[in-house]
Amino acid sequence: MTLVVAKFGGTSLANGGQFKKVYDIIQADPNKKYIVPSAPGKENDQDTKITDLLYLLYDLASHGISYNEVFSMFKNRYLDICREIGVEMDLQDYFDEIRQAIEEKASKEYLSSRGEYLNGLILAKYLDIPFVDAKNVMLFKAPHILDEQRTYKALAEMKKSFDSAVIPGFYGSLPDGSITTFSRGGGDLSGAIVARGVGADLYENWTDVSGFLAADPKIIQNPRRIKEISYRELRELSYMGASILHEEAIFPVISQGIPISIKNTNAPEEEGTRIVPSSREGDQDGEITGIAGRQGFSVINIDKVQMNRDLSFSRKVFSILEANDIYVEHIPSSIDSLSLIVSDDQLQGKKKRITSEIKALCNPDNISVETDISLIAVVGQNMRNHIGTSAKVFTALAQAKVNVEMITQGSSELNIIVGVDTADYDTAIKAIYRAFNRG
Numbered sequence: 001m002t003l004v005v006a007k008f009g010g011t012s013l014a015n016g017g018q019f020k021k022v023y024d025i026i027q028a029d030p031n032k033k034y035i036v037p038s039a040p041g042k043e044n045d046q047d048t049k050i051t052d053l054l055y056l057l058y059d060l061a062s063h064g065i066s067y068n069e070v071f072s073m074f075k076n077r078y079l080d081i082c083r084e085i086g087v088e089m090d091l092q093d094y095f096d097e098i099r100q101a102i103e104e105k106a107s108k109e110y111l112s113s114r115g116e117y118l119n120g121l122i123l124a125k126y127l128d129i130p131f132v133d134a135k136n137v138m139l140f141k142a143p144h145i146l147d148e149q150r151t152y153k154a155l156a157e158m159k160k161s162f163d164s165a166v167i168p169g170f171y172g173s174l175p176d177g178s179i180t181t182f183s184r185g186g187g188d189l190s191g192a193i194v195a196r197g198v199g200a201d202l203y204e205n206w207t208d209v210s211g212f213l214a215a216d217p218k219i220i221q222n223p224r225r226i227k228e229i230s231y232r233e234l235r236e237l238s239y240m241g242a243s244i245l246h247e248e249a250i251f252p253v254i255s256q257g258i259p260i261s262i263k264n265t266n267a268p269e270e271e272g273t274r275i276v277p278s279s280r281e282g283d284q285d286g287e288i289t290g291i292a293g294r295q296g297f298s299v300i301n302i303d304k305v306q307m308n309r310d311l312s313f314s315r316k317v318f319s320i321l322e323a324n325d326i327y328v329e330h331i332p333s334s335i336d337s338l339s340l341i342v343s344d345d346q347l348q349g350k351k352k353r354i355t356s357e358i359k360a361l362c363n364p365d366n367i368s369v370e371t372d373i374s375l376i377a378v379v380g381q382n383m384r385n386h387i388g389t390s391a392k393v394f395t396a397l398a399q400a401k402v403n404v405e406m407i408t409q410g411s412s413e414l415n416i417i418v419g420v421d422t423a424d425y426d427t428a429i430k431a432i433y434r435a436f437n438r439g
């Protein structure tokens with residue numbers, strides 16, 4: 001018997017029709033013992049995720065603006081699901097409790113967690129298996145920081161009491177009992193933590209695409225499916241924007257060697273993608289594994305003749321960034337120049353201060369900030385065995401008339417990262433994809 005933890009994302013539980021598919025998937029496999037649901041996601045592109053509705057509810061209520069209409073939308077999503085799947089459940093007490101909490105100025109975390117909480121209750125009733133409130137097993141030390149020791153102990157205890165259960169994703173509790181959440185998309189993390197806590201043999205992550213694809217399907221039509229991907233490749237791709245799996249979801253399972261399988265709720269017969277400690281040499285069908293990208297970066301360019309001879313130069317620059325709580329994404333450099341690639345979120349409201357502090361402390365010849373930069377990562381552990389991979393990337397970009405603003409390559413030769421003007425983002429991804437995936 002293989003013990004499987006299955007996480008179903010919001011797209012898999014967006015409405016009654018999706019709930020029925022999830023029910024069939026779970027009933028077809030007795031190994032799927034612990035189920036981790038997200039809140040209902042988008043039914044279509046125009047729709048709103050329940051988590052977003054809850055954040056909106058919080059914003060309205062905290063500004064003293066009427067939230068009745070949004071609250072009704074929230075309630076109706078769950079009432080519709082119950083009606084469509086034929087689950088008879090009195091949800092009114094739960095709705096009243098949430099409304100009362102809003103009136104009593106409930107926190108944003110508490111409110112946003114109610115999406116998965118209610119979905120978990122409904123799914124448990126539908127599957128007729130126990131519901132375990134995540135606040136009792138997902139234990140945080142501080143907001144957003146998990147207490148791993150206590151959490152894994154609680155999950156091991158849960159396993160002794162329940163041989164199957166529904167445990168809602170995304171949230172848990174702080175030592176004082178109040179609710180906290182992971183960052184957005186954190187249901188993937190909850191699933192991975194449950195998988196480790198119960199000692200699963202496999203962590204299944206069910207979504208609306210047939211696995212990890214070689215590029216974002218919103219940019220490339222029908223991209224190649226990646227059959228098998230290593231933890232490291234996956235992390236590079238998810239961090240760089242392949243939003244299908246939270247970039248931290250591999251950490252709980254990595255040390256235990258628990259494989260992750262990405263599967264499609266809408267096409268469960270399809271193989272999906274297997275994420276393994278390290279994919280075997282030659283297993284992949286391509287020279288590169290995938291492409292991902294993120295928009296919204298700025299580059300701070302600093303020039304100073306003979307910068308390389310000034311031992312303290314970089315230290316001073318980085319001390320300014322540290323003092324301003326700014327994380328740097330990449331640091332391409334040459335003898336006389338240093339570039340800092342920083343996400344716009346990090347730089348917001350601090351650009352002027354940082355440039356003037358660098359001017360004052362480091363006395364550069366020139367400092368400038370370029371905005372509207374996007375980063376594109378070409379990732380693959382097989383790249384190092386192929387001569388000419390970077391030539392292919394840059395030829396493709398040149399032919400598509402995309403100007404490359406910066407280049408970095410990780411020392412592991414697992415990735416090549418290029419910075420391009422955001423206006424060229426889609427063109428660049430399409431050109432690189434075509435260069436490696438003909439026909």
Ligand SMILES: Nc1ncnc2c1ncn2[C@@H]1O[C@H](COP(=O)(O)OP(=O)(O)O)[C@@H](O)[C@H]1O
Nearest residue numbers: 009010011041207208212213215216242243244
């Ligand atoms: N490289 C990629 N492979 C697969 N999906 C991707 C990739 N990059 C972006 N996506 C997007 O990720 C979506 C699935 O993630 P998400 O919306 O969080 O689903 P869920 O609600 O199931 O957790 C897909 O619908 C797809 O549009």
Ligand SMILES: N[C@@H](CC(=O)OP(=O)(O)O)C(=O)O
Nearest residue numbers: 009010038051184185186187
């Ligand atoms: N519902 C949360 C957590 C989550 O992981 O959702 P999903 O599985 O739909 O990405 C969010 O929207 O962030």
